[in-house]
Amino acid sequence: MNETLDTIKKAVETVHPDVIQLHGSETPEQSAAVKEAFPGIEIWKAVHHDPNSLLLLEQFLNNVDGFVIDAKAKHAWGGSGESFDWSHAGRYIEYGRRMGVPLFIAGGITPDNVQELLEHEPWGIDLSSGLESSGEKDPEKVRQLEKRLCENE
Structure with a gap:
């Protein structure tokens, strides 16, 4: 997070x-610079x-190809295993659909709670610390999640 273009270039x-x-705390201008530096x-x-958050999405819309909505944890930028109140997920998902931009939901998704999130029909989910x-x-846990996802089909 908050990496320089040189560091991103090395990773790419x-x-x-x-x-x-x-x-991280990148600005729309910084995201535009990354997009310009790495075409394709x-x-x-x-x-x-x-x-x-919806106002922030609007600011970045022309400078990115997609979004991940994550929980805001006091002690970490991400990967905290914490989820946010998914009753708000619908407004993000609707925004992504309306704008034609992929939008994934992240934050503490586990085999035990994935069904609750899937009821909102997200474009995708970001799995990590859960x-x-x-x-x-x-x-x-991966097998349990796979089973729950297959049950959902």
């Missing part, structure tokens, strides 16, 4: 990503859920 040369996710790679902006035990991906 090493891993050849399809998407660069900006997960999608730029996604992570935005923390709060009362002003599938971990002791800081490592837990194969059993």
Whole structure:
């Protein structure tokens, strides 16, 4: 998060990503600079859920290809395992659909709560710390999540 263009360039040369996710306090102008520097790679902006998040999405709309809405944790920028009140997810999902931009929901998604989030029909979900035990991906949690997702089809 909050990386320089040089650092991002080194990462791109090493891993050849399809998407660069900006997960810090980048400005719309900084995201535009990243988009210009890496043509052909999608730029996604992570935005923390709060009362002003839709306004923030609007500011970034022309400078990114997609969004990830995450929980706002006091002690971390992301990967905290905390979820936000998903009753708000619908307004983000509707915004993404209306604007024609992919928008994923993140934040503490686990096998136990994924069904609740899927009821909002998100474009996608961002899975991370909700599938971990002791800081490592837990194969059993991954299997449980896969089972729940297959039940949803």
